[in-house]
Amino acid sequence: MIRQPFQLTIGSRLIQQLISLLLLFAISLTLTGATRKPDIVRVPIFGFHDVIDLKDSHEIPPQRPQFDSDYTKQNLYPFLNYLVDHNYWFLSTQDLYTYFIQKSEPIPEKYWNRKPVMITFDDGYYSAYKNVLPILKDLERNYGEIAKVVLFVNSKYMGAKMVGYLPHMSCEELREGYNWGFYDIQSHGHAHQKLTRLKFKALQEDLSLAKTSLRTCLDDLDTRGWTAAHFAYPFGEVSRRVEKAMPQYYLTGYLYDDVISRPTKLRDPYRISRIRANLSTSPGQLIKLAEQATLIHSKLDLK
Numbered sequence: 172m173i174r175q176p177f178q179l180t181i182g183s184r185l186i187q188q189l190i191s192l193l194l195l196f197a198i199s200l201t202l203t204g205a206t207r208k209p210d211i212v213r214v215p216i217f218g219f220h221d222v223i224d225l226k227d228s229h230e231i232p233p234q235r236p237q238f239d240s241d242y243t244k245q246n247l248y249p250f251l252n253y254l255v256d257h258n259y260w261f262l263s264t265q266d267l268y269t270y271f272i273q274k275s276e277p278i279p280e281k282y283w284n285r286k287p288v289m290i291t292f293d294d295g296y297y298s299a300y301k302n303v304l305p306i307l308k309d310l311e312r313n314y315g316e317i318a319k320v321v322l323f324v325n326s327k328y329m330g331a332k333m334v335g336y337l338p339h340m341s342c343e344e345l346r347e348g349y350n351w352g353f354y355d356i357q358s359h360g361h362a363h364q365k366l367t368r369l370k371f372k373a374l375q376e377d378l379s380l381a382k383t384s385l386r387t388c389l390d391d392l393d394t395r396g397w398t399a400a401h402f403a404y405p406f407g408e409v410s411r412r413v414e415k416a417m418p419q420y421y422l423t424g425y426l427y428d429d430v431i432s433r434p435t436k437l438r439d440p441y442r443i444s445r446i447r448a449n450l451s452t453s454p455g456q457l458i459k460l461a462e463q464a465t466l467i468h469s470k471l472d473l474k
């Protein structure tokens with residue numbers, strides 16, 4: 172009779188401990204399941220300008236001065252070759268928008284177990300036709316893969332081959348690369364102006380003209396309206412005012428900040444990060460950055 176309360180206390184303590192253990196177990200299960208952190212996806216987006224062929228005397232000093240923003244065909248080849256050889260997914264601007272920013276469609280199975288990258292060229296230089304296209308065709312021959320690249324083109328200078336200036340691609344040349352499936356043609360403004368310094372009306376005119384000119388060029392080929400739907404800021408310059416004018420014409424905006432893009436966590440689709448590649452960047456350095464891309468897999472949580 173005297174020992175009974177004591178036994179009861181021990182019994183109820185054991186039960187209490189068991190219950191709290193079970194509760195802890197249940198809570199930890201809920202935490203790991205329902206509130207698992209969504210995956211942060213890293214997509215390295217590289218920005219090139221003019222691509223020079225060191226074997227062409229017209230493209231090296233003294234015939235043509237070198238610019239820091241140049242990249243050589245001889246270095247571009249091994250970089251792109253590495254990406255295709257390692258089964259990288261060459262994103263178009265619309266891919267980035269649909270699968271990672273809007274997340275409006277699930278990532279198709281053919282892209283699973285691949286790392287996403289985006290290769291872009293600014294200004295619409297003729298070299299994207301003369302020096303880049305042959306690399307892409309070569310890689311297609313060797314690997315049976317089409318590596319798509321993004322061209323951010325200034326519509327005003329399409330076909331401009333002025334003395335003393337770098338030559339630009341014509342509408343016909345753009346169409347040819349587009350037809351082969353190698354070019355994603357997007358806007359870099361009409362006249363490569365510093366948009367942050369334009370009055371609002373002039374700003375709207377530049378954005379609008381850039382879009383309509385490129386779409387007119389690709390009109391019969393682009394049935395989905397994905398040409399000139401995305402924009403790269405000339406000189407990488409953007410302001411709140413420029414951003415305000417953007418949504419009427421474009422879905423996204425690309426700048427330069429030398430940071431690997433995290434499109435699923437993007438606060439602002441008009442400030443997409445890009446990494447600048449220039450004369451002093453080796454293919455090895457570019458490959459190291461590309462390797463930091465997230466491997467896409469079926470269980471990726473993009474919320």
Ligand SMILES: [Zn+2]
Nearest residue numbers: 293294405406
């Ligand atoms: Zn530019």
